[in-house]
Amino acid sequence: AAAPPPGGDDASIGAGAGRWLPPPPPSGLVLQTVEMHTGGEPLPPPPRLEAAEEAAAVGGLSLLSLRREVAATQDHVRRALMHEPRGHSGMYGAVVVRGVVAATAPPLAALFLHGAGYSAMCGHAPPPLGRFALDYGLVAAPSCPPPPVHLCCPCGPVTAFVPWDAPPSGNPVRFHSVPAFAVTTDLAINVPGYGKVVVDIGYGGTFYAFLSAEQLGLDVCSSKTRDLVNAASAVTEAVKKQFKLRHPESEDLAFLYGTILTDGKDAFSEEPTTNICVFADEQVDRSPTGSGVTARIALQYHKGHIQLNQTRTFRSSTTGSLFTGKAVKATRLGDYNAVVVEVSGEAFYIGTATFTVEEEDPLKYGFFFK
Secondary structure, three states: OOOOOOOOOHHHHHHHOOOOOOOOOOOOOEEEEEEEEEOOEEOOOOOOOHHHHHHHHHHOOOHHHHHHHHHHHOHHHHHHHHOEOOOOOOOEEEEEEEOOOOOOOOOEEEEEEEOOEEEOOOOOOHHHHHHHHHHOOOOOOOOOOOOOEEEEEOOEEEEEEOOOOOOOOOOOEEEEOOOEEEEEEEEEEEEOOOEEEEEEEEEOOOEEEEEEHHHHOOOOOOOOHHHHHHHHHHHHHHHHHHOOOOOOOOHHHOOEEEEEEEOOOOOOOOOOEEEEEEEOOOEEOOOOOHHHHHHHHHHHHHOOOOOOOOOEEEEEOOOOOEEEEEEEEEEEEOOEEEEEEEEEEOEEEEEEEEEEOOOOOOOOOOEOOO
């Protein structure tokens, strides 16, 4: 559990100073979080799961293996924080993990949580986690210019670059992705209720299907969100049934995370291009989706729409928030030509929270309502 942010003062709670409400339960969990968001998408770093860390340290588990271990033994923590009444249907989070990944990996790692389970990558997470790591002393004391923050994700290592003069850290935060690549382009898929559409599939730490909303008779900027969600979800299910994904390094990563509907503006332009990402169990990203930006840049580079170090701006259709992205280095991953993508966005602190879990509460581990 993290301490209050730098500069915090108990006196700020006024007449209640020294008395925190609600009182600690006689039994059950007490979960403390630092609440943050990137482009409107929540990212509260919850408490460390020491039991899982100890199990990983003893068993020498990789982060992907730890992801499975946490899902099997600690999933009540995810449900308590992500689901109602503490969370909501669009909730997202990260568990900071220290000291359990391989010796060659960064010392700081994270597992990503959402309403339906655990992601392999979360592209809106490096900006808040980078700030959090510096401000809370999870990494070496910063210098000027600050050192990069190396973060191990289930899909691999990423590197965040956080502005720093003195605490608190600043914005915007940039990060370099794992190698991203185009899986396939112009793939014809039959989508029940919508007919035949053509999709691209890209990898940016996790796999997404991409297509213009216009193919589905919709406008990503003006159609009702419910209609966009229904259409994107139908595409996701159709792709899962009609195309088999393969990841060159791990079968654990070979799954389609969601579908991103775009405005169709894939050719390079100084103007922002708008998209909406629907992932997991019909969950909508409030941000432009960092891993989606990574995958879309890889696709645009593969198709010749952009060159190295050409910066594009991506807008979320839900909040209007912006990320930028550019391919900074050509590389390979297995048989794929790949690129390292730099994504930049702004992350902000919005508060701290202390959640209690009383054993007698029949809904103590939350419920999921759509």
